[in-house]
Amino acid sequence: MENNTDKQNHKHFSIYKPYGYLSQFINNGQKQNSKKLLGELYDFPEGIMAIGRLDEKSEGLLLLTTDGKTSNHICSGKVEKEYYAQVNGDITIDAIELLRKGVEIGFEGKKYITTPCKASKLATTPKFPERPKKIRDDRHGPTSWISITLQEGKFRQVRKMTSAVGFPTLRLVRVRVGTINLDAMEAGEVKELYTL
Structure with missing residues (x-):
């Protein structure tokens, strides 16, 4: 069970994901070795994850968090x-x-x-x-x-x-x-x- 101290220790970010970047921090395959990753834009804390995805050719608001529960809630289909x-x-x-x-x-x-x-x-x-x-x-x-x-x-x-x-x-x-x-x-x- 998460207590308030755990909640306060989590980090959250918003980013304008540029065109041409993948919504991830590590390359998952050989084809992606030359791809641009989110970690090139900022020194994010350990354990950070993108909440959902924007494909490489899409841009705009991408939320990032170290809190898996928050990520699951936003991806659950309840958030516009x-x-x-x-x-x-x-x-x-x-x-x-x-x-x-x-x-x-x-x-x-x-x-x-x-x-x-x-x-x-x-x-x-x-x-x-x-x-x-x-x-x-x-x-x-x-x-x-x-x-x-x-x-x-x-x-x-x-x-x-x-x-x-x-x-x-x-x-x-x-x-x-x-x-x-x-x-x-x-x-x-x-x-x-x-x-x-």
């Missing part, structure tokens, strides 16, 4: 995670409605229907740090930004969802986990948190 996705094309109201209701995606070799979620088109382009790998610009056709808020988190779920409704994701940034927001953090910035 909000993403801003730049999609290829001017997304339609019909496509947004399909996202809200749930769409069929592939997951672990099977068909899966996503649970209902919050989705909306953003009226203005969000301000994020420039990405090292450029995204095509509007000269090659329109793009639009949407907000998607999920409580589940299947592998590459947001990307699969937007593709399923005909608007593939070009850039994906997680902006919120529960009550913690990305705010105006810079790519690679790390903040220590007192609680999660």
Whole structure:
């Protein structure tokens, strides 16, 4: 049983995971030897773990902790995670409605229907740090930004969802986990948190 002293000894961080980084601290295979890892961004304490994942091409808010119970709670499907996705094309109201209701995606070799979620088109382009790998610009056709808020988190779920409704994701940034927001953090910035 954890007492209050144990709770106080745990460390928690928020980080703006940059594009091109893996959500891990050690390489798990030969293919990953040249990959960038979170430990290159900050001198984290021993026992630190990423809470959930953002794939290599995704960016934004990633929470880290030394507390396994906190990590399990946030990954349990009870905590909202909000993403801003730049999609290829001017997304339609019909496509947004399909996202809200749930769409069929592939997951672990099977068909899966996503649970209902919050989705909306953003009226203005969000301000994020420039990405090292450029995204095509509007000269090659329109793009639009949407907000998607999920409580589940299947592998590459947001990307699969937007593709399923005909608007593939070009850039994906997680902006919120529960009550913690990305705010105006810079790519690679790390903040220590007192609680999660």
